[in-house]
Amino acid sequence: AQTVTQSQPEMSVQEAETVTLSCTYDTSENNYYLFWYKQPPSRQMILVIRQEAYKQQNATENRFSVNFQKAAKSFSLKISDSQLGDTAMYFCAFTGGTSYGKLTFGQGTILTVHP
Amino acid sequence: DTGVSQDPRHKITKRGQNVTFRCDPISEHNRLYWYRQTLGQGPEFLTYFQNEAQLEKSRLLSDRFSAERPKGSFSTLEIQRTEQGDSAMYLCASSSSSGGFGNTIYFGEGSWLTVV
Numbered sequence: 005a006q007t008v009t010q011s012q013p014e015m016s017v018q019e020a021e022t023v024t025l026s027c028t029y030d031t032s033e034n035n036y037y038l039f040w041y042k043q044p045p046s047r048q049m050i051l052v053i054r055q056e057a058y059k060q061q062n063a064t065e066n067r068f069s070v071n072f073q074k075a076a077k078s079f080s081l082k083i084s085d086s087q088l089g090d091t092a093m094y095f096c097a098f099t100g101g102t103s104y105g106k107l108t109f110g111q112g113t114i115l116t117v118h119p
Numbered sequence: 120d121t122g123v124s125q126d127p128r129h130k131i132t133k134r135g136q137n138v139t140f141r142c143d144p145i146s147e148h149n150r151l152y153w154y155r156q157t158l159g160q161g162p163e164f165l166t167y168f169q170n171e172a173q174l175e176k177s178r179l180l181s182d183r184f185s186a187e188r189p190k191g192s193f194s195t196l197e198i199q200r201t202e203q204g205d206s207a208m209y210l211c212a213s214s215s216s217s218g219g220f221g222n223t224i225y226f227g228e229g230s231w232l233t234v235v
Contacts, residue, residue: 008161041226056221100220105214107224
C-alpha cells in the first residue's frame with residue numbers, strides 16, 4: 005500500500021516571498037505519478053502540478069515548481085512570488101500504475117499568504 | 120464543459136435517515152471516483168467506476184453505503200441508516216482513462232453531510 009505524508013500542518017508566508025511545502029511518500033511501484041492539489045476555502049480542489057516518476061526533470065508551472073527526489077521518496081512544492089490567492093490547503097497525492105488513477109492523499113498543509 | 124457537479128451541496132439529516140448524493144462527471148470522462156473528506160484531513164478513497172462497472176470499493180465503505188453508475192454517466196452514493204460518524208464532505212471526481220493512469224482527476228465542489 006502507498007502512503008503519503010505531509011509533515012507541515014500549517015505554513016505562512018509574506019506576499020511576494022517564496023515558500024516550500026514538504027511531502028514524502030512510500031511505495032514499491034516503479035511507475036507512478038505525484039501531484040500537488042490546491043483546495044481553497046469552501047472551493048473545489050484543483051490540480052497545481054504533476055510529476056511523472058520516470059522523468060528526471062522537475063516539473064514547473066509558472067510560479068509553482070517541484071523538487072522530486074526519487075531515491076529519497078520526497079516531493080516538495082515551491083511557490084515563488086506568493087500571492088494572496090495562493091492561500092489554501094495543499095495536498096500531495098500519489099497514483100501508481102496499478103491504481104487506475106486512484107489518488108492517495110497526504111494530510112494536507114494549510115498555507116496562509118499574508119499581505 | 121461545466122466540470123464535475125454534485126448535488127446537494129449541503130445536507131443535514133437526522134441519525135438513522137437515508138441520504139443520497141448525485142454526481143455528474145465531465146461528459147467525456149469514463150472514470151468516476153468517490154472520496155470522503157473530514158475537516159482538516161485529506162480525502163480518503165471510497166469507490167471507483169470505469170464506465171458503469173464498479174471496480175473497487177474501499178474497506179471504508181460499509182454495508183450501509185452503496186454507489187451506482189447506471190449507463191456510465193452520472194453516479195449516486197447512498198448512505199443508509201446514517202450515523203454521526205458519517206458527517207463529512209463527500210467528493211466526486213472524474214477523469215479519462217485514455218493516455219494512461221496519470222491523467223488529471225477533476226473534482227467537484229463536494230457534498231457536505233451533517234448527521235444530527
